[in-house]
Amino acid sequence: MSVNGRGLDYWWCKLRAIVLLVVGRRHAAEALFDEMLQRWPLDAYALASRAILRAQLGRREAALEDAQALVAAHPQRSAADWFNLAYLFEDAARLGEAERAFRQALELDPKLDRAWYGLGLTLIRLRRFDEAVAALKRNTELQPMSPFGWYQLARVHMDRHEPDQTRRIIRHLQGFEPKVAAQLERETGLAP
Template identity: 65%
Template structure:
């Protein structure tokens, strides 16, 4: 069944894959693979509530499953359940401190709660773990602008120019800050 579900997913037949996951869970209600896989397919198809139910069930079965905590946090953050999202991200990080995506999700959640100092710490950890990913850097620059620290944002823009010039240019446009060596605010 696992092989069949993987083949169906590769073939783009999500509905049939969901049916296979349902069959698996009817036989083995606590199967971590089936719960996680069905949750991912449900989330991708816009069924966030059903996906969250599966992630919660997976966490009940395997509370040490850091990626289930992360994925639950991601969906909760998207649904504006910020306190619950923060809790889920922090649980993921407690279990797997180097889970860079959880640091990023925590940072976004803290930004939305206007807890900028904590968001900076989370995003800095994300950029330490994923230094070549522009997402954490972008959000970190935006937080510095919100905190009235344009010089820190300019440093990030200059840093991004070295490996993500399009993101650097986007930040320059959005913030009005000049990241070029000749300019700056």
């Protein structure tokens, strides 16, 4: 019997994996994902889940391998797949690859605010501040009430020796995130 092109065995494995994850049996879930990938090579669910799980277990290289296999086998499936790969690359200081993966995520979903934020952070690390400003501005347009993009944008303006822009962001943050505004004042020595 088949459900949506997959046999009941597949769905039973998937359900068991979810239960194992819910009850905190991560190593057993990983073994089940291994089994699933032996039975259904390059299965998107198993690859994505195992990549996330391996990252949580601190096995970054193995997580990267799964994330790369996922986007190679299913390049158009999800912007989130590319975002997760980019995050792993960024964490491993493989910044050029992180940038390309963030950009691919944004090609699939231009409104993925966390990909704009991640791209901005990567560009900061690459010291490409003009591009970082553009990415972080887009992040703040999509998430205007999140302080993270604003904070990083203020820091980039300081790096670019643009204190007036930093002051403007501090004033803006005082309206909805006064603690972050105060932190920026302390770090930069600028008063709004």
